[in-house]
Amino acid sequence: MLTCEYIAHSGFIFETSKHILFFDVASGTIPSHYLNSEKEKTIFISHHHCNHFNSNIVSLNQRIIASLDVPLRAYSNIFFVKAQDSIITHDLSIKVFNSTDIGVCFLVNTQEGIIFHAGDFNYWHWNQEVSHEESELAYLQFRSILEDIIGHQVDVACFPCDQRMGHDFDLGPLEFITTIKPKVFCAMHHQHQQSLEPFAKKAFGIDASIQLFLPTDYNQKIEISLE
Numbered sequence: 171m172l173t174c175e176y177i178a179h180s181g182f183i184f185e186t187s188k189h190i191l192f193f194d195v196a197s198g199t200i201p202s203h204y205l206n207s208e209k210e211k212t213i214f215i216s217h218h219h220c221n222h223f224n225s226n227i228v229s230l231n232q233r234i235i236a237s238l239d240v241p242l243r244a245y246s247n248i249f250f251v252k253a254q255d256s257i258i259t260h261d262l263s264i265k266v267f268n269s270t271d272i273g274v275c276f277l278v279n280t281q282e283g284i285i286f287h288a289g290d291f292n293y294w295h296w297n298q299e300v301s302h303e304e305s306e307l308a309y310l311q312f313r314s315i316l317e318d319i320i321g322h323q324v325d326v327a328c329f330p331c332d333q334r335m336g337h338d339f340d341l342g343p344l345e346f347i348t349t350i351k352p353k354v355f356c357a358m359h360h361q362h363q364q365s366l367e368p369f370a371k372k373a374f375g376i377d378a379s380i381q382l383f384l385p386t387d388y389n390q391k392i393e394i395s396l397e
Contacts, residue, residue, distance in 0.1 A: 172184065172280070172283045180289070180290075182356065183204055184285055189209055190204050191285070192232075193287040194215060211233065212233050213235070214234075216237055216273045216289025217273020219271075221359075222289065223236075225242065235248075237252070237273035239272055240273075251274060263278070265322065269289050270311050275288050285325065285326045292312065292343070293345065295342075297336065312345075316349055324352040326352060329357070330359035331359065348376050354380070355373065
């Protein structure tokens with residue numbers, strides 16, 4: 171069993187038969203059944219930006235795996251990580267990758283599915299606002315990190331689809347889909363009021379078998395079958 175619930179912005183909760191995994195849950199409402207569950211709980215924090223991290227998350231009193239920049243030094247149940255780290259804990263195999271912004275990305279093997287959460291990793295080109303040279307540098311940085319991820323299986327990917335970059339906002343997510351070939355793609359860091367249907371058509375053009383989760387409101391949930 172693998173379920174995925176979109177909480178808000180870039181926050182997701184995944185549930186397996188043994189685990190509940192919280193990724194960048196900085197706002198929104200966490201359904202009580204996750205908190206009341208006796209399953210193993212792990213909180214992932216990709217970086218310290220306020221739309222990815224809220225210090226109140228420590229009130230859940232659960233194990234936290236966080237990027238080094240996250241200001242929680244006084245908290246005892248936290249494990250700080252950096253790019254290229256690997257961790258095995260409570261039947262979870264975790265690999266950590268660099269980001270094109272602050273912090274890291276997480277690749278988590280739950281034994282029931284391999285989950286990638288990008289944090290703020292994306293091709294942040296801002297083509298309509300910066301010079302061609304700056305945009306090209308952003309692409310080289312994005313591609314360099316993508317090369318590190320190539321070769322790792324990704325079943326479910328949570329990745330930014332930020333329409334603020336203009337009509338070609340989807341260059342990063344589309345290249346991620348083309349290169350990494352996740353079975354399920356979950357959009358995050360997006361504006362609900364703007365349709366992602368044009369992106370969906372392009373994604374299906376790359377891989378007609380891909381499953382897209384494009385939340386249009388908070389606390390939307392899907393069940394994921396990877397057979």
